[in-house]
Amino acid sequence: MIEPFKEVELAGGSARKVQMRWGNEERPLYACLRALKPGVAVKWSDRFAPLEATAVEWAFASALESALGVQVDGRSQVLRAFHCEVQNLIAGFQYLYRFFFVLRDLVRTEQCLYFRELSLNLMETLTGGRVLPQFLRIGGVEKDLTVGEVRKTREALDVIRSEMEAAFGNVGADGLVAQGLSDVMILGASLIENIGLGGAVAAASGRLVDLRWSGQSVYTAAASAQRERARLSSLKVKGDALSRMTMSIERVRFSMTLAFELLDALKHLPATALPAHRTDLSRIEWNDLPARQQFRAVVESYLGPIEAIVSQDGVLFRTNSTRMKSSIESMLVGVHREDLEVAYASLGFDQAQGDLA
Secondary structure, three states, X not given: OOOOEEEEEEEOXXXXXXXXXXXXXXXXXXXXXXXXXXXXXXXXXXHHOHXXXXXXXXXXXXHHHHHHOOOOOHHHHHHHHHHHHHHHHHHHHHHHHXXXXXXXXXXXXXXXXXXXXXXXXXXXXXXXOOOOOOOEEOOXXXXXXXXXXXXXXXXXXXXXXXXXXXXXXXXXXXXXHHHHHOOOOOOOHHHHHHHOOOHHHHHOOOOOOOHHHHOOHHHHHOOHHHHHHHHHHOOOOOOOHHHHHHHHHHHHHHHHHHHHHHHHHHOOOOOOOOOOOOHHHHOOOHHHOOOOOOEEEEEEEOOEEEEEEEEOOEEEEEOHHHHHOOOHXXXXXXXXXXXXXXXXXHOOOOHHHHHHO
């Protein structure tokens, strides 16, 4: 992991001033996407956040579909949601890996890498792309799941779920974990709301916001989405790093539950061939979009909502990391020197995305 801090000034053992090391990656991503036709750019947009690639593609495609007046069939929407939850597993295990790594918990670090590998293998089986799935297109998806693929996918998810629960089922009761995370960088709900953060960071501070139970209608096919808010409300949180880890593990569990339920939902949708690829949509140019208008779409990803903003000028993405960029240095002020790595890891901040903000 790249050292994130350029300079840290201490006072009494705690950070008085923190300066991040910006500019680790200089990526002309937005210019490159603007140079492509929108239909092609959707597939290449996953480079914005490789571990949340499906959510990025989904938000981008949805914004374009809104601009073009394109309707997406129900089966394609469920397939999008299912693949997004598989991708959320990958992002979740990567996030927890960084968490346990800075805690020097080598056993759980290795377990996270193992679960991430299983999830990557599943994504590669489903899409042919291990890291960058390029699964979506304007108006739908590239391929359906066969009956055999559904069965094998369920078996793979069963293995990940059972082994994950054995590894992380009682992590909150681990005294060493609690000692290393409790009371580290407590963030209040008002701060989280002012910045506009979502995901585990928000939930750990008592701000329960998740589009999967309140905004994305496709998830009405998953019964647990309607129960999740009540379940999370029963958990005691205080906005510290321990609460962020607890909520992060809960989000992995939720994605796993949703993945199974979305697979079940496919049984009740027409098992006909997906709509044929529309060549007219593949030829769309940016200038074909309505002039002087912006079209937005938001998809819930593991780390929080990913928003795509589309216009004739191209596309912009907003995530937890882009929203946090202007605040992260002040958020770390007051954190004890020995807790800085843990505090930073608990935020799930992506510097590559921050550099693009």
